[in-house]
Amino acid sequence: MPPTTPPFDTTPIVVFGPSGAGKGTLLQKLFAEFPDRFGYSISHTTRAPRPGETHGKEYNFTSMEKFQEMVGQGAFVEWARYGSNCYGTSVKAVEEVEGRGRCCVLEIEMEGVKQVANHPTFPRPRFVFISPPSPEVLEKRLRSRGTDKEEEVLKRLEQGKKEMEFAKSGGVNPKVVVNDDLERAYKELKEWVVGKES
Ligand code: ADP
Numbered sequence: 001m002p003p004t005t006p007p008f009d010t011t012p013i014v015v016f017g018p019s020g021a022g023k024g025t026l027l028q029k030l031f032a033e034f035p036d037r038f039g040y041s042i043s044h045t046t047r048a049p050r051p052g053e054t055h056g057k058e059y060n061f062t063s064m065e066k067f068q069e070m071v072g073q074g075a076f077v078e079w080a081r082y083g084s085n086c087y088g089t090s091v092k093a094v095e096e097v098e099g100r101g102r103c104c105v106l107e108i109e110m111e112g113v114k115q116v117a118n119h120p121t122f123p124r125p126r127f128v129f130i131s132p133p134s135p136e137v138l139e140k141r142l143r144s145r146g147t148d149k150e151e152e153v154l155k156r157l158e159q160g161k162k163e164m165e166f167a168k169s170g171g172v173n174p175k176v177v178v179n180d181d182l183e184r185a186y187k188e189l190k191e192w193v194v195g196k197e198s
């Protein structure tokens with residue numbers, strides 16, 4: 001069994017991939033299996049909460065005005081526009097996780113990934129790209145999740161293509177996990193994340 005208490009590798013982990021690929025699903029499994037080892041960096045977003053999402057848990061939901069104010073104050077490690085909304089990782093969110101001695105996990109989109117990779121002070125993280133098995137499956141998952149309006153689904157699919165190209169471009173050279181069968185993909189992710197110690 002990999003250790004669930006320190007010392008363990010606390011190098012931050014950046015998870016990215018097209019919307020609907022299964023990032024949230026895989027991370028939930030990882031956090032459930034290792035409840036004391038990882039800490040989710042709770043981002044700020046201007047998007048409205050989905051049913052079941054709670055302020056301060058999945059996201060800090062905020063107004064565009066407040067978000068822009070935080071940008072001006074240099075409060076973000078990285079931030080980006082995605083669809084019609086803004087998303088950002090605050091310095092405070094990362095510090096909160098680090099302060100608890102946990103491995104900080106960021107789940108962010110491509111522009112944020114680039115900023116983190118080129119950040120002057122943020123520690124060099126480990127990058128993992130969650131890929132759908134095919135564009136068709138991605139579209140099916142995104143639609144069956146049922147959380148986004150048609151216009152938003154189309155934007156996400158378009159953005160997803162760019163994320164796939166970026167992952168292949170070699171910019172951050174991520175570990176790639178194809179989320180075909182959930183249990184198989186989870187095993188691969190888990191082994192990459194904690195494998196050296198298992
Ligand atoms: P993301 O966080 O990348 O946007 P989600 O984790 O929300 O994606 O997953 C999108 C949808 O696909 C959800 O309805 C989820 O239950 C489903 N899903 C995730 N992984 C799989 C899988 N391996 N097989 C089938 N459905 C999956």
Ligand code: 5GP
Binds near residue numbers: 079087088110
């Ligand atoms: P969703 O609206 O589906 O929760 O997220 C949309 C996209 O925004 C996803 O690709 C997600 O990874 C990304 N995202 C979430 N939080 C952040 C963040 O803090 N910064 C950036 N750059 N992207 C984020």
